[in-house]
Amino acid sequence: MESNAKDSLLQLLFTYQSTVSAASDTLLALQFGDRYASYALKDRQQGQLLALGYLQTASWNQSSFDQLMGVIEKWLSPQQVVEIAFDMDNLSMLPVAGYEEKKLQALHQSLFPFNSAAVFKTETMAEWQLQLGYTLPAPLLQGCLSRFSGARIRHAFKVALDNAGQSSAAGKLLIDIGIETFRVLLLKNNRLQLFQTYPYASPADVLYYLLSICEAQLMSPAEALVVLTGLLEKESALYKELWQYFMHIELREAGFIADDFPFPQHYFTTLNDLLLCA
Numbered sequence: 001m002e003s004n005a006k007d008s009l010l011q012l013l014f015t016y017q018s019t020v021s022a023a024s025d026t027l028l029a030l031q032f033g034d035r036y037a038s039y040a041l042k043d044r045q046q047g048q049l050l051a052l053g054y055l056q057t058a059s060w061n062q063s064s065f066d067q068l069m070g071v072i073e074k075w076l077s078p079q080q081v082v083e084i085a086f087d088m089d090n091l092s093m094l095p096v097a098g099y100e101e102k103k104l105q106a107l108h109q110s111l112f113p114f115n116s117a118a119v120f121k122t123e124t125m126a127e128w129q130l131q132l133g134y135t136l137p138a139p140l141l142q143g144c145l146s147r148f149s150g151a152r153i154r155h156a157f158k159v160a161l162d163n164a165g166q167s168s169a170a171g172k173l174l175i176d177i178g179i180e181t182f183r184v185l186l187l188k189n190n191r192l193q194l195f196q197t198y199p200y201a202s203p204a205d206v207l208y209y210l211l212s213i214c215e216a217q218l219m220s221p222a223e224a225l226v227v228l229t230g231l232l233e234k235e236s237a238l239y240k241e242l243w244q245y246f247m248h249i250e251l252r253e254a255g256f257i258a259d260d261f262p263f264p265q266h267y268f269t270t271l272n273d274l275l276l277c278a
Contacts, residue, residue: 026075031085031271036057082148120135125158160270163273170188174186180201210245254266
């Protein structure tokens with residue numbers, strides 16, 4: 001029991017709180033990954049960022065969820081608008097045409113075996129003619145449904161596609177860098193080609209996966225557009241490695257309205273995308 005308690009502890013990696021007084025009409029965005037959570041609170045009338053945090057956890061259970069609620073409790077209010085995105089790595093999809101949930105669940109379990117403590121969830125992306133399937137730890141989903149009964153809940157894939165913008169025949173790679181994993185969304189001619197999460201331990205790992213994607217998709221690294229968000233710096237070895245192979249690289253900033261925000265805004269671009277959904 002002691003090791004489980006230790007595994008469930010949340011580690012606060014980034015935190016911000018505005019000096020502006022808390023507003024009565026706020027929007028709360030929550031994003032959950034397999035091993036992280038992030039939150040942002042915004043004044044809906046002024047657009048001011050009031051608070052933000054990024055936390056890491058070994059796993060999601062009742063203890064880790066309760067700890068997160070303790071961190072954000074002071075910013076919760078009964079009439080608050082809440083947006084939730086689940087950024088779980090295990091995502092499967094089938095075309096909407098002829099879709100049956102049991103087929104998607106069978107496909108998903110063949111790709112990502114899950115246990116009885118996991119909850120299988122499906123979502124429809126009608127505009128892309130796709131049906132999504134993914135699993136969540138039961139305490140995480142039940143906690144969100146209980147504490148935020150009026151929240152809009154989606155997979156982060158939906159939010160990412162909504163903010164992907166236009167793409168040419170040369171291809172567009174939208175890359176979000178996490179702590180131990182990074183996510184890639186690939187579009188060509190405004191068509192979805194790939195959405196996948198990869199593990200990495202060094203810049204060479206990231207470069208290997210990206211060059212492999214380009215080769216498999218018949219894309220030229222010199223012509224493709226790379227749009228970066230997440231936890232990387234312009235001075236980092238990863239950024240320098242990418243510039244050796246990709247000629248067109250952009251950092252997409254969050255665009256927060258914030259006083260003395262202490263971190264690069266592109267760290268939290270995907271979290272801001274969720275704020276902008278409401």
